[in-house]
Amino acid sequence: MRRKNDPLLKMLKKRWYFLFFPLLILASVAYSASLANSNKSGYVPITVQDSTDRERSLKLFGEVAAVLRHPRCINCHPSDDYPRQGDEMRRHMFNVQRGNHGKGVIGMKCISCHGASNNLASGVPGAPEPDDPLKSRWHLAPLSMGWIGLNDAQLGKRLLDKEQNGNMSPQDLVEHMEEDPLVLWGWDPGEGREPIPIPHDEFVEILKEWVATGAQVPTEDKEPKK
Amino acid sequence: MITFKVNKKKVSVNDDPDTPLLWVLRDTVGLKGTKFGCGKAFCGACSVHVNDTVVRSCSFPVKYAEGKNITTIEGVGTEDELHPVQKAWIEEQVPQCGYCQSGFIMSTVKLLEHNPDPTDEDINKSITNLCRCGTYYRVRKAIHLAAKLKKS
Numbered sequence: 001m002r003r004k005n006d007p008l009l010k011m012l013k014k015r016w017y018f019l020f021f022p023l024l025i026l027a028s029v030a031y032s033a034s035l036a037n038s039n040k041s042g043y044v045p046i047t048v049q050d051s052t053d054r055e056r057s058l059k060l061f062g063e064v065a066a067v068l069r070h071p072r073c074i075n076c077h078p079s080d081d082y083p084r085q086g087d088e089m090r091r092h093m094f095n096v097q098r099g100n101h102g103k104g105v106i107g108m109k110c111i112s113c114h115g116a117s118n119n120l121a122s123g124v125p126g127a128p129e130p131d132d133p134l135k136s137r138w139h140l141a142p143l144s145m146g147w148i149g150l151n152d153a154q155l156g157k158r159l160l161d162k163e164q165n166g167n168m169s170p171q172d173l174v175e176h177m178e179e180d181p182l183v184l185w186g187w188d189p190g191e192g193r194e195p196i197p198i199p200h201d202e203f204v205e206i207l208k209e210w211v212a213t214g215a216q217v218p219t220e221d222k223e224p225k226k
Numbered sequence: 227m228i229t230f231k232v233n234k235k236k237v238s239v240n241d242d243p244d245t246p247l248l249w250v251l252r253d254t255v256g257l258k259g260t261k262f263g264c265g266k267a268f269c270g271a272c273s274v275h276v277n278d279t280v281v282r283s284c285s286f287p288v289k290y291a292e293g294k295n296i297t298t299i300e301g302v303g304t305e306d307e308l309h310p311v312q313k314a315w316i317e318e319q320v321p322q323c324g325y326c327q328s329g330f331i332m333s334t335v336k337l338l339e340h341n342p343d344p345t346d347e348d349i350n351k352s353i354t355n356l357c358r359c360g361t362y363y364r365v366r367k368a369i370h371l372a373a374k375l376k377k378s
Contacts, residue, residue, distance in 0.1 A: 093268065094268065094354035094356075095350060095351065095354055096354070097351050099351075105348075105351045105352050106336065106337050106340040106341055106348075106352050107280050107333045107334075107336050107337040107340075107352035107353060107354075108280075108333075108351065108352050108353075108354050109279060109280075111279060111281075112267075112273075112279065112280050112281055112282055113267040113281075113282050113285050115285065115286065115287070115290065116290065119267075119285050119287070120244065121244070121245075121246050121265070121284065121285070121287075122246070122265060122266050122267045122282075122284050122285035123266060124266070124267045124285045132290060133276075133281070133286060133290050134276060134277060134279055134290075134294075
């Protein structure tokens, strides 16, 4: 046991901050490491106890993902600032860019060409809401909902991440894909564009069952069977 | 009847509601400055302003013009006082054949209203009209000059 006049104790009493700063640094490093390891996104995996449900849910997600990756959906969900066009998903002609809020740039807004309905004269597609081209909602999905280049696990995680998907629950996602006119346009894209092959009501049933079975998505290292 | 304003004058037309605004402006209203280029909303030769937005009029059914303010190339300036963009276009001698130029001017007018001092990058993003004579270099010079003229 150290005595009261121990020189080390004396030094510590006088210079306590010699210990304080190294401890502060250690604490900061530990906190940073814990942040790096934690899941910083809003994605919270849903736990399903029943393995049959989980397998069924994963299989259904594969069918959902196939629709989300169809050009009619993913062309407006790019992971960069350029919309895509056509069944071949080429970059939108004439340097069309995301701009503010995904609605294009000054002089070249989405509504400069895309109106309230598919245009029979020019062939330019448009979504039927509202009935005024200047108020058309035709726009790109936000970057946080960019899907191009993602595998199924990344796509699923992004789809369910409330911090990236506009704070939508799985039920909200079903509602969005069941009712949003921009989504519905994928089944009525006008001449010269392939509609999404699976009927919309069947797709909605798949979505609902996927949610009912726990809205499972594959983990990074395991892709669902297709 | 579809009623709207063209260059601040009220007009009423009886065309098929799905007729592109371009043809109504040219054939019914009689303003020939707006040109038909591709008819696919690609080239921008038919650009006009609908309220505050540049619109490719070949892809804008006239039924949606009801109650709106349309501005065409004939309405951006007057013969006595050209718009700064038109002055810059003349100063830089931009047009070659001239066919597509009204569309370029309409797009530029709106660009400068929202961005009084555009960079080359801003111009590349916003002015996507096509010119088969390849006047792009002079278009860019004229846009920068127009920005200066507008300020002065």
